[in-house]
Amino acid sequence: MSSLKRDVKDEDDNSSNPYQNLDKTIVLQETREFNQTLVIPRKCSLILTKILYLLNQGENFTTQEATDAFFATTKLFQSKEIMLRRMVYLCIKELSKLAQDVIIVTSSLTKDMTGKEDLYRAAAIRALCSITDASMLQAIERYMKQAIVDKNPAVSSAALVSALHLSSTAPDLVRRWANEAQETINSDNAMVSYHALGVLVLSRRNDKLSTVKLVTRLSKSHIKSPYSLCLLIRLAAQLCDGDDSEASQPYIDFIECCLRHKSEMVIYEAAHAIVNLRKTARDLAPAVSVLQLFCSSSKAALRLAGARTLARLTTKHPTAVAACAIDLENLISDSNRSVATLAVTTLLATGAESSVDRLMKQISSFVSEIPDEFKIIVVRAIRQLCSKFPRKHQSLAAFLAGMLRDEGGLEYKAAIADAIIALVEENPDAKETGLSHLCEFIEDCEHTALAVRILHLLGREGPKSRHPSRYIRFIYNRVILESGPVRAAAVSAVAQFGAQVPELLPNIKVLLARCQLDEEDEVRDRAVYYSTILETENPQLINDFIVNIPKPNVVLLEKALRDHLLHPEEPFNILSVPAEEVVKETKKPIAEIEVRKPVQMSIEEIYAEQLAKIPGIEKLGPLFKTNLPIDLTEAEIEYRVRVVKHVYARHVIFQFECVNTLNDQILEDVHVRLEVPPEYEIKSIVPCQKLVYNTQDNVFVVVEYPCAFIDSLGSFMATLEFVVRDCDPNTGTPDPGEGYADSYPLEEFEMGCSDQIRARAGGDDWEQTWERAANVPEANDTFVLSQTDVGDAAKAVCEHLGLPNGSISGDAVKEIRGGGIFRGGAPVLVRARLAGSIAGVTMKLSARSPREDVAQLLLAAVG
Incomplete structure (x- = not known):
């Protein structure tokens, strides 16, 4: 019996496609069979199948050929054979896109649509809606509404799906069918309910308030269809995305409630939505628990879904995924190699340094059993691990070298070589090891391009090595x-x-x-x-x-060659091609706000005299830091304002430097209405009594910092308020009258970490200073930054932390070393390592300070 089954299987495997060598001309000639008095259903179904096959294979039918085939197919409406009639509907749908005068079958399709034969009705609805244009849709609107609420789920679903397709050509008409779709949304049939919800959502896509009402109402009702619930979860997630207000909390509660649904599809959709919405590990805990259960499921689809979502989550929240390590380790030996590969890459991304050796042993046998495309994914994960744990370069390089000796194609070998080359370039301690492995590889390398690249690396790095x-x-x-x-x-x-x-x-x-x-x-x-x-x-x-x-820029070299071809009079000189593109400096208009040119004065000394005019300034204690001015208006407008932040231990003074550029106005009682973040408290405002044309004056706002350092990060909204008095443009004499009140909105500005710290780059003894601070509180975290270039990312981090760009060192892997004094006198040390990866730039940031809340603040400033 087993041998019989094997023979049948072999016969099936060797069988060819019976429609593979069809000739369009012969098939169109066969359509003459449709005109016979006695129609043979089986033969006609075969011919229709051939036409559908040719159409779906991209065969080009001329308009005349499609029209002739279309009208020949309509002759088969006389047949009562069910299968043949359904093939007729399919051919009408496909040929109607190419043929002419297809409206002629509208009456026949309408008759079938309203008939008693349910097997005809659903297919007739689909065909009718595909050939009817927008001008004739109103003629069948009544029938469509009846079909939507039909008791037969196939008919109702066909009408709803057709409505979804028609919404792109006749949205106003489909919008009138929303009441009927509303009636069927609670249908016992899962697909009918799903399609009805789709019609409702599509009809309200341009009305956010209506969509909010729909989601709010349906989230409180009992929907049986898991498909409808999945769509509803996606809608709720869209409403929550980017909305951190309390208004989004009911939708979050609804999504979390769906985690306890009996349908695995709904549970996964809810977990996927939470993973994409939540920003902290604590909020992610329910979804991660569900995904952890999926990883131990007996169904391969659920294991794949769980492992895939956890793998994506590692880029943002690796600590949240670390709790699933045991379940992921069990998936390494999974029969589904996609699941096993995802588990391996997730473990490599979330594992601790102490577990690297154990992981390498676990996946050593696994790697030899998977195809090259999966091996490449594992290699890229190991490459990221090399940047994350540089001290483990010996074991990681040995593992990569072992993979390099295995069989594989060029892309796979190139990925391993890239990983070792990156290890050599990023980690000086790994140079000797990596070069040795590459030397052994080129002894048997079969790929010319790869051998040339490795030889180039040996020529560049070998002379700098110890031996x-x-x-x-x-x-x-x-x-x-x-x-x-x-x-x-x-x-x-x-x-x-x-x-x-x-x-x-x-x-x-x-x-x-x-x-x-x-x-x-x-x-x-x-x-x-x-x-x-x-x-x-x-x-x-x-x-x-x-x-x-010297190596010219490839883009600039191409540009130079194109220019040379346009003007070939002079010989081309490659040395004239610059290595980097010269950026033209654009001269910005200079703001006319009291130009100061102190020769050797700090910014604190420049503003000291102006701050002394503030009543009660002595009670704030010594000035800690004055930050550079920030423009709050454009350069060429009526009123120009910029803010200077003077930082004290417990307070900050915002000095708004104001200039009136209108010579026919005088501004009186000028003050700034400031909207501060929670926990901040405005202590006093010192207004400007009069602001005349083109003369700077100041408005001061004294604000008390929050008690907790972490709450000091926030945004401020400011509005300039004043009384306008018209005046003579030449003399500046104000006109008689009291003037009128007016206001001018200013741009939003922030209080960041860099504003509150006096920072400096790490010196030659920085490493010893860092080690001496080993016993003080330390905060560290791993971030995935939005920048794609490591250098740009390092500069952005320094800007957030107030560190100079001189704190950055390294080439492929950037390291930031610095420290400073936080307001109040707490010292802080900062260390960050940034490395590029496929997902972006990954950074590990550590901060040490006697005040743990100061260290946490630096991490929050980057996150």
């Missing part, structure tokens, strides 16, 4: 054993050693002399070129033409 001579043998072996492009790359790499390691120069000259006898022109030319330069023993010449060869 440069050990790499010469591996490179010169390529000259003896490999193809022309690889031999040429090896010659260039060998020349780098001769240029940078003087003690190796005699041996390098001998090797280059041998290469001058090579059969390949490129190899010989390079050997002669490098030998000639090295023979000169001119350091400047060697540096310019071997070590630090």
